[in-house]
Amino acid sequence: MEKPQLHYLVRNPKIKTEKPPLLILLHGVGSNDANMFSFADSLPDKFLVVSARGPLTFGPGSYAWFQVDFSTGRPVINENQAEAARKTILKFIKDLKSEQNFDENEVYLLGFSQGGIMSYSVALTEPEKIKGIAVMSGRLLPEVKPLVASPERLKKLQIFISHGKEDQVLHYPFATDAVSYLDSLGLHPDFHTYHDNHTINPDMLHDAVQWLNSVQ
Template structure:
């Protein structure tokens, strides 16, 4: 099976037969090296794979789907978003064939557009994903309408962080996701920070602590 997407890998620093897997998805206009720079700080038990979006936007610049502003309002290319979801699920199958990891302990997380894709994969295919990390993202209304509330959704571990000074994706998006999740019976770890559209040291520290607790026995 050919690899469906480009990626970088950090093997677990603590050797394990069946490590938990963390997929990292970058924001629009970035690439797989962006979030890979965080891997030195993340729990040693994890097999971490940082994935490149399939759309080439420029030199070393990639995305998961295009956003058009022709009407004055952001309109996403839903066909591209669906295709990126398909490729990510195919990519998970590719990883199964090439790496050893615990298929019941797969986590997905990202920043901005990568967080949007993480919500989509984690909530629409809950049997494939144990936990979601959403840094400065939102849940697409089109995908929310497709969520089927099940035990696998209700047991989902979700970390949400967002800057109150975010001028790219307003903190209201994060508050909306929190409200929606709580309305269906999911209680995410939710934190706001005095920050713009970025990941600061405090966010990273909180994420590491949350991951270490949730991974529990794997550390």
């Protein structure tokens, strides 16, 4: 088996089991694996926590999953990079088995902003490989909808969504649009809103942790 392509940081599970569940953290544009890893110790003890670094380098400590242009007032993505990143994350999960021990049937993604976008893209297209996602201040790409799996394949996928109503980067309607779309697929996400901007505030993190503690 190949070594994982992406650089990553690890927090081992605090509760020792033969095959722990895996939680992969995915950062936003211009951030990095260390930034998301800063709250790894707040995450449930049962998880093997892996914080992955995006494949695109924008500068020192600045990475992304794909390029995005906000100059029109709405995000315009590099669709080829976004699709390549989706495939890269799926391969990363597969190759991670060569270096880490985890339950392949218990893989979760927690993503902020562009990391949340990637969480949707990966899980909705390959739901057999992902058990649940926590999307924080993200959006669901219209470009990925043609690839989304059938409702029958998706029915076991568990979804948590958090979003600030004052988000000036990825505006709040992106969250409500995603919820409506997921409802149409028979998925009913655990949806939390906050009076905040584009951030992970303590309440958001607390609610995500509560959800991760509840998933089976």
